[in-house]
Amino acid sequence: MPTKPRTAVFFHAHPDDEALLTAGTMAMLAAEGHRVVLVVATAGERGLAEMGPGDELGETRLKELYTSAALLGCARVECLGYGDSGLSPQGGIAEERPDNAFIDADTDGAAGQLAAILKEEEADLLAIYDPAGGYGHPDHVQVHRVGRRAAEMAGTEIVLEATVNRDPLLKALKFAGRVYKFPPEFDPRTFESAYTPGDQITHRVNVRKYTKQKRASMAAHVTQASGGESDRTLAVMLKIPGPLYRLVFGTEWFVRRDVPPGTRLTHPFEQA
Ligand SMILES: [Zn+2]
Numbered sequence: 001m002p003t004k005p006r007t008a009v010f011f012h013a014h015p016d017d018e019a020l021l022t023a024g025t026m027a028m029l030a031a032e033g034h035r036v037v038l039v040v041a042t043a044g045e046r047g048l049a050e051m052g053p054g055d056e057l058g059e060t061r062l063k064e065l066y067t068s069a070a071l072l073g074c075a076r077v078e079c080l081g082y083g084d085s086g087l088s089p090q091g092g093i094a095e096e097r098p099d100n101a102f103i104d105a106d107t108d109g110a111a112g113q114l115a116a117i118l119k120e121e122e123a124d125l126l127a128i129y130d131p132a133g134g135y136g137h138p139d140h141v142q143v144h145r146v147g148r149r150a151a152e153m154a155g156t157e158i159v160l161e162a163t164v165n166r167d168p169l170l171k172a173l174k175f176a177g178r179v180y181k182f183p184p185e186f187d188p189r190t191f192e193s194a195y196t197p198g199d200q201i202t203h204r205v206n207v208r209k210y211t212k213q214k215r216a217s218m219a220a221h222v223t224q225a226s227g228g229e230s231d232r233t234l235a236v237m238l239k240i241p242g243p244l245y246r247l248v249f250g251t252e253w254f255v256r257r258d259v260p261p262g263t264r265l266t267h268p269f270e271q272a
Helices: 017-021 023-031 055-072 107-121 138-152 164-180 188-193 208-220 233-239 242-249
Strands: 007-012 035-042 076-082 125-129 159-163 203-206 251-255
Touching: 007 017, 007 023, 007 107, 007 138, 017 023, 017 035, 017 055, 017 208, 017 233, 023 055, 023 203, 023 251, 035 055, 035 107, 055 076, 055 208, 076 107, 107 138, 107 159, 125 138, 138 159, 164 203, 164 242, 188 203, 208 242, 233 251, 242 251
Parallel strands: 007 035, 007 125, 035 076, 125 159
Antiparallel strands: 159 251, 203 251
């Protein structure tokens, strides 16, 4: 792999998204001597948590983000300061949302903010989400849109769409569902059309060496990793036993749109 240190910017919607989707790759790049920058669009102040939504939750979640970023070896963390758009009870766009909700942000305006960071960092790589926004949270779809535009504005060479290989995920959820009782807000069936089927994925990054950091990064998001009357998604993931955890979370998946479909790469900076 390249010896010259490069810079990778990971753009996420809310604190804790980095832990689930890209933590292993971030830890790996940092360990290899690359500069890793984490940018979130919102503080996640409308996420599910025992303390309820609001500014206090946002502040707490940003602190959790800094802890997670430190565990992963990030050199810089930025929050663009948009409002968490939240989710409707049915999982779509919430009708009531803050004035500065990320999904209502002007694409060019938000992209301009991110592009400024990309230029300042002379970023070689930007990681965003797939067009479906993974499991479909409106803020995640917006990360895709804004991220694409920002990379265009800044002329960032490599754009990777972080995703999940749907096939093993469904298998793991089936297993977990047999062993644990899922909380009411966690419906494993929603994953059947989420993320990306295996044949569209261009990058399979082996992060087994970094699953300890990944697990620690997940656990750092205390408000999301501990339950009240019911467990949050992260708490469910953290219950997956060690060997299966390494199997499920030991690989991270990305789609790079400017390489031929069917390309199989193993490192974010590898040339097709
Ligand atoms: Zn999120």
